[in-house]
Amino acid sequence: MALVLGLESSCDETAAALVTDEGRVLAHRLAGQEAAHAPFGGVVPEIAARAHVEALTPLVEAALADAGVSLAEVDAIAATAGPGLIGGVMVGLVTGKALALAAGKPLIAVNHLEGHALSPRLADPSLRFPYLLLLVSGGHCQLLLVRGVGDHARLATTIDDAAGEAFDKTAKLLGLGFPGGPAVERAAAQGDPRAVPLPRPLVGSAEPHFSFAGLKSAVLRAVDAGIHAPADIAASFQQSVMDCLVDRTRRALRTVAGEAPTALVVAGGVAANAAVRDALRAVAAAHDLPFVAPPSWLCTDNAAMIAWAGVERLALGLTDPLDAPARARWPLDPTAERARGAGVKA
Ligand code: KG4
Numbered sequence: 001m002a003l004v005l006g007l008e009s010s011c012d013e014t015a016a017a018l019v020t021d022e023g024r025v026l027a028h029r030l031a032g033q034e035a036a037h038a039p040f041g042g043v044v045p046e047i048a049a050r051a052h053v054e055a056l057t058p059l060v061e062a063a064l065a066d067a068g069v070s071l072a073e074v075d076a077i078a079a080t081a082g083p084g085l086i087g088g089v090m091v092g093l094v095t096g097k098a099l100a101l102a103a104g105k106p107l108i109a110v111n112h113l114e115g116h117a118l119s120p121r122l123a124d125p126s127l128r129f130p131y132l133l134l135l136v137s138g139g140h141c142q143l144l145l146v147r148g149v150g151d152h153a154r155l156a157t158t159i160d161d162a163a164g165e166a167f168d169k170t171a172k173l174l175g176l177g178f179p180g181g182p183a184v185e186r187a188a189a190q191g192d193p194r195a196v197p198l199p200r201p202l203v204g205s206a207e208p209h210f211s212f213a214g215l216k217s218a219v220l221r222a223v224d225a226g227i228h229a230p231a232d233i234a235a236s237f238q239q240s241v242m243d244c245l246v247d248r249t250r251r252a253l254r255t256v257a258g259e260a261p262t263a264l265v266v267a268g269g270v271a272a273n274a275a276v277r278d279a280l281r282a283v284a285a286a287h288d289l290p291f292v293a294p295p296s297w298l299c300t301d302n303a304a305m306i307a308w309a310g311v312e313r314l315a316l317g318l319t320d321p322l323d324a325p326a327r328a329r330w331p332l333d334p335t336a337e338r339a340r341g342a343g344v345k346a
């Protein structure tokens with residue numbers, strides 16, 4: 001049996017987990033930073049990095065105690081090495097390196113996006129490559145054909161904002177607080193999704209990509225108009241995002257039909273949204289494909305997915321040297337063409 005310790009610190013969650021190669025999560029500890037960032041309405045990188053420094057080592061100790069194992073019994077240390085807020089990434093990666101050096105264990109420098117991309121295989125051991133993955137989080141909105149470990153074809157990305165970013169901005173405009181996704185989902189459940197006419201950017205477009213900036217501006221105008229109830233704006237916004245995700249996913253399924261994906265998979269923080277999951281489940285059913293969505297706690301940032309990516313990489317002998325770099329940007333598919341307008345996101 002192989003046992004991997006995973007560390008996550010790329011955004012505003014600090015986490016440590018122990019996962020076996022059979023996909024058993026022996027321990028998972030997570031410390032959120034919502035209270036520290038809430039006054040600013042978004043994640044402040046410097047505050048995040050300091051909070052990771054304070055939280056990470058105690059979380060590692062607690063995770064080891066929960067699992068009843070010592071560092072000597074761990075087979076490898078997997079740490080997020082990017083992409084993300086560089087200060088936080090460095091905290092986690094340096095901690096991982098120090099533990100690996102002290103315990104004489106291999107280091108695995110994990111791409112956070114690959115952590116999300118492989119997390120469905122931790123949730124569902126029967127899931128086989130290749131699968132079509134919709135990765136929707138606060139920093140990313142991509143469609144990927146996951147062919148194997150380290151082998152991802154990016155079919156689409158956002159040309160401006162990520163879907164989660166749009167949820168967070170909408171929550172802010174509606175005064176629902178931070179983090180915004182769950183708050184918008186709760187408000188949307190009380191509203192009418194047809195009440196407010198909002199755009200569906202790029203829906204029906206021959207271009208494969210996503211765009212949410214125009215939707216965000218339309219929400220701002222709807223809020224300023226002061227006509228609609230916040231719940232109706234939330235519901236209409238969420239419906240618009242769902243229509244975009246569904247349309248772009250359908251398009252991608254058509255273009256990858258030749259490679260016969262085994263399933264439609266959704267991961268990342270926005271995949272925690274029940275309405276989004278239901279909409280995508282229907283797309284999968286219409287294409288006669290199994291639908292896989294990890295449980296919510298595994299969709300939002302966590303260390304179990306990093307440990308699991310470590311398990312998958314360790315099994316292939318893919319370990320990293322102790323001078324592995326921390327990367328603010330780290331595209332999963334470096335060969336993908338730049339999307340129109342997008343220059344900054346992985
Ligand atoms: O994957 P994640 O935890 O962090 C990133 O790597 O970005 O995703 C966080 C994002 C945030 O934008 C958050 O608002 C969104 O996921 N999110 C949701 C829900 N839960 C989290 N969006 C919509 N509905 C939710 N229930």
Ligand code: ZN
Pocket residue numbers: 112116137138268269300301
């Ligand atoms: Zn993430």
